[in-house]
Amino acid sequence: MQKTLVINAGSSSLKWKLFEMPAETVLASGLVERISMPGSIFTVKYGDHQKFETTIDNLDQADAAKMVFDELQRLDIIQDLSEITAVAHRVVAGGQVFKSAVEVTPEVLEQIKALSNFAPLHNPMEAQGIATMAKTLPNVKQYAVFDSQFFTDLPEMNAIYSLPYEITQKYQIHRYGEHGISHGYLTGRAAELLHKDKKDIDLVTMHLGSGASLAAVKDGKAFDTSMGFTPLTGVTMGTRAGDLDPALVPYLMQELQVSDPNEIMMLLNQKSGLLGVSGISPDMREIKAQEKTNPRAKLAVDIFVNRIVKYAGSYLTELDGADALVFAGGIGEHNVELRQEIIDKLAIFNVKLDADLNAAGKEGLISSADSAIKVLLIPTDEELAMVRQVDAIK
Ligand SMILES: Nc1ncnc2c1ncn2[C@@H]1O[C@H](COP(=O)(O)OP(=O)(O)O)[C@@H](O)[C@H]1O
Ligand SMILES: CC(=O)OP(=O)(O)O
Ligand SMILES: [Mg+2]
DSSP, X not given: XXXXXXXXXXXXXXXXXXXXXXXXXXXXXXXXXXXXXXXXEEEEEETTEEEEEEEEOSOOHHHHHHHHHHHHHHTXXXXXXXXXXXXXXXXXXXXXXOSXXXXXXXXXXXXXXXXXXXXXXXXXXXXXXXXXHHHHSTTSEEEEEETTGGGTTOOHHHHSOSSOHHHHHHTTOOOOOSOHHHHHHHHHHHHHHTTOOGGGOOEEEEEESSSEXXXXXXXXXXXXXXXXXXXXXXXXXXXXXXXXXXXXXXXXXXXXXXXXXXXXXXXXXXXXXXXXXXXXXXXXXXXXXTTTTOHHHHHHHHHHHHHHHHHHHHHHHHXXXXXXEEEEHHHHHHOHHHHHHHHHTTGGGTOOBXXXXXXXXXXXXXXXXXXXXXXXXXXXXXXHHHHHHHHHHO
């Protein structure tokens, strides 16, 4: 029996699952939320046991990983770390180098670091996580699974920008797309839930978490996506600005009197989005709690919803209709009101939610019987998608 630990480090969270393979049995799982924020939340689940701890502030990814190991041993889920036979890590940017999951060698680790320009919030932290894990478990194989992989075969009209073609080619300027582990999982699961062959399915998948992206899926394959050269672009996110006019970069450098473009990148990646507009927090829960009393909280929610609606509407047009719209990610899975607001604003497509199904919040259909397009709620399972990819190359 093989025990594979899957680590999914995101911009605001660390999710993990310990699988017994090849049965895909989840021995234990957990989540550390609000990474690098006040009131980080640590949750572990195994069997009937569930443990929460909410008293720790500003946990970083390394603290979070250490707590996971301590807890695995303290709860006797494993007696010794040597029982773990493989570790799978989510890596956001694989660029044009990594088109499938790989075993991490020292060269691979260097390449992951070298791709940091394509995901400055993620790749450096993920490379560090892999290095730390390799030190903690020196005899265990580490694997990397890439978020960009699902989008490597986007049609060229959606894969490139309208720049001079020679520059596009010379500098590998490409819409790499992200959250592909999730969009790929959602595509497979939607096909199962709709009893359709995956290769016949057209979808608009909406992964709405701390990072958020939409994908247009045609015949079961990625056709378009809102993230681009990096995960900065597309819809408004927790701390990321999403789409903006690139002329703002030199303008802001001039007005803020900064000479280092990285300072502007920091502003756009870490101080913008829901946090920047609301002035409250990157966490949608805190913003929703103040929506009725604080106009800037309401503005942040309005921008978030409207950007999503614009992408979903354009993808439905690009795909000439779809079998379903899919909600996933921390916000998409848990916020009943936001799902309703988004679908209400897509009324031109005759898509409607069933209020009771939406409120119940269970996996499956949440659209009404007379909706022209089905709406699915699917709790994404990036960890299951990852362990399957690793199993396929072991
Ligand atoms: N009930 C809820 N209502 C609104 N937002 C929620 C709710 N539960 C979780 N979230 C949001 O989900 C986000 C985390 O989503 P997740 O997909 O786990 O993020 P990531 O993987 O990018 O770290 C949190 O920042 C929080 O804003
Ligand atoms: C790619 C990305 O934005 O990931 P996350 O949502 O986990 O930050
Ligand atoms: Mg995530």
